[in-house]
Amino acid sequence: MRENSTPTNISSFSNMGILVICLSMGLTWVLVHRWTQRSKLGPKTWPIIGAALEQLMNYDTMHDWLVGYFSKSKTVVVPMPFKTYTYIADPTNVEHVLKTNFANYPKGVTYQSYMEVLLGNGIFNADGESWRKQRKTASFEFASKNLRDFSTVVFRDYSLKLSTILSEASFDFRSVDMQELLMRMTLDSICKVGFGVEIGTLAPNLPDNSFAKAFDTANIIVTLRFIDPFWKFKKFFNFGSEALLSESIRIIDEFTYSVIRKRKAEIVETKRYRNDIKMKNDILSRFIELVEDEENNITEKSLRDIVLNFVIAGRDTTATTLSWALYMIMTHENVAEKVYVELKALEEERAIEEKVTLVECNTEDPVSFGQKVSQFGGLLTYDSLSKLYYLHAVITETLRLYPAVPQDPKGILEDDVLPDGTKLKAGGMVTYVPYSMGRMEYNWGSDAACFKPERWLKDGFFQNASPFKFTAFQAGPRICLGKDSAYLQMKMALAILCRFYNFNLVPGHPVNYRMMTILSMAHGLKLTVSRRS
Numbered sequence: 001m002r003e004n005s006t007p008t009n010i011s012s013f014s015n016m017g018i019l020v021i022c023l024s025m026g027l028t029w030v031l032v033h034r035w036t037q038r039s040k041l042g043p044k045t046w047p048i049i050g051a052a053l054e055q056l057m058n059y060d061t062m063h064d065w066l067v068g069y070f071s072k073s074k075t076v077v078v079p080m081p082f083k084t085y086t087y088i089a090d091p092t093n094v095e096h097v098l099k100t101n102f103a104n105y106p107k108g109v110t111y112q113s114y115m116e117v118l119l120g121n122g123i124f125n126a127d128g129e130s131w132r133k134q135r136k137t138a139s140f141e142f143a144s145k146n147l148r149d150f151s152t153v154v155f156r157d158y159s160l161k162l163s164t165i166l167s168e169a170s171f172d173f174r175s176v177d178m179q180e181l182l183m184r185m186t187l188d189s190i191c192k193v194g195f196g197v198e199i200g201t202l203a204p205n206l207p208d209n210s211f212a213k214a215f216d217t218a219n220i221i222v223t224l225r226f227i228d229p230f231w232k233f234k235k236f237f238n239f240g241s242e243a244l245l246s247e248s249i250r251i252i253d254e255f256t257y258s259v260i261r262k263r264k265a266e267i268v269e270t271k272r273y274r275n276d277i278k279m280k281n282d283i284l285s286r287f288i289e290l291v292e293d294e295e296n297n298i299t300e301k302s303l304r305d306i307v308l309n310f311v312i313a314g315r316d317t318t319a320t321t322l323s324w325a326l327y328m329i330m331t332h333e334n335v336a337e338k339v340y341v342e343l344k345a346l347e348e349e350r351a352i353e354e355k356v357t358l359v360e361c362n363t364e365d366p367v368s369f370g371q372k373v374s375q376f377g378g379l380l381t382y383d384s385l386s387k388l389y390y391l392h393a394v395i396t397e398t399l400r401l402y403p404a405v406p407q408d409p410k411g412i413l414e415d416d417v418l419p420d421g422t423k424l425k426a427g428g429m430v431t432y433v434p435y436s437m438g439r440m441e442y443n444w445g446s447d448a449a450c451f452k453p454e455r456w457l458k459d460g461f462f463q464n465a466s467p468f469k470f471t472a473f474q475a476g477p478r479i480c481l482g483k484d485s486a487y488l489q490m491k492m493a494l495a496i497l498c499r500f501y502n503f504n505l506v507p508g509h510p511v512n513y514r515m516m517t518i519l520s521m522a523h524g525l526k527l528t529v530s531r532r533s
Helices: 002-035 052-057 059-070 091-100 108-119 128-142 145-172 178-194 210-224 231-237 241-273 283-291 300-330 333-354 366-378 389-401 483-500
Strands: 075-079 084-088 408-411 429-432 501-505 526-531
Touching: 052 059, 059 075, 059 084, 084 091, 091 429, 108 210, 108 241, 108 300, 108 408, 128 283, 145 178, 145 366, 145 483, 145 501, 145 526, 178 210, 178 283, 178 300, 178 483, 210 241, 210 300, 231 241, 241 283, 241 300, 283 300, 300 333, 300 389, 300 483, 300 501, 333 389, 333 483, 366 483, 389 483, 483 501
Parallel strands: 084 429
Antiparallel strands: 075 084, 408 429, 501 526
């Protein structure tokens, strides 16, 4: 037994020695790798996994994590296991990506694969010729005065409905989740503008709605795909979050297609019996008219994608911006007072123009108070809202610090070099970061972190900044077509809310963002509401 054990022991010691040597070499490799990065401005990486560990550890506060690196460098390179992500905050680099070499930076296959189930081949998920044709058609529709006037009426009606809910809450001394109410308001509004239908989520009893619930669920799950490496596996076997997504899409499609078919039947029936047909002004009705032109190649699936793209773009982005704007207003008393003074002045000016006597308001009487709010809402038109320069500046300043889309990734088709010399490899991703850009002193000066609406005003009038510096609505060929519509809805809602209510944060309620494609508040916005005359 002893004679046979000696070779075994020698073999064991030999294997152990090899293991120790391999471990030592591996440790040396890691240490050398880390040593070579001691002067690197961006995230430090590890062999193979790149910066994945650091990014994962900071995922919930990723926007602020990037702010820290951008304060040291205008370009942040984050190597990951399968791709390299390059983040940019310098307007010159942003202009290169969004305009100068636009064709090299499409949405890309990766992004489209995540969003296709919800957005299909709609304008916000399309590239190339498909995108160009949709863009051309949509730009014509958004320029329509009929659509603008219809939207103004819709946005006013739903803002007044929201006011009614807030009025009841103030008389009952109830707190409200303002972000949830704003999500309901914008969903109802965009479905009315998009489909021409009333889905009623902002009814006084705040009912559940299967379409709204499915839409929310689908939106959350497709966003999770960006960080879930197993989503394709779950989709293939239809389990977990992907099974829930499939069911949500079924409900969304069932509702959407039923509305499309009903509207098409209404149009056919009307044309059959009337020669003086007057088209409805919702987006769906306007696009159905284009179906008859074979060159447009619009199918029911195309109509579904078109309308849902506008719903997803016009709902969450507007609601979250309104939430952050109210939070900024209520936490800056001087801003709240300036907004109120501007609104009171507009009310008096419009009353003189319309030759109406302003209703006397008793804030202790729900009927009197409601009449006053309704009268003020009736004085708000597209033209009168355009005179609210300070309110416009408040919204814009909110978007500078709390952009609805805090990061916007693009694919890279071919190798390229940014103006600052950063090399980009084909197949990687480049992301401009509006959240960080708004906080950089090299973009906005020493007061970049301060909420200061006055920075947008000159002699009392609003002054725009370069869209490559203020990127909340993107820039270049893909600049947001709904920008004016978004401002219209936000000014309408804030005009009514800030004219008649004071808001206070519920004590102890935390306000921070949720890590999603849209910069929503993680815990909502819990407020108490009081009336003002």
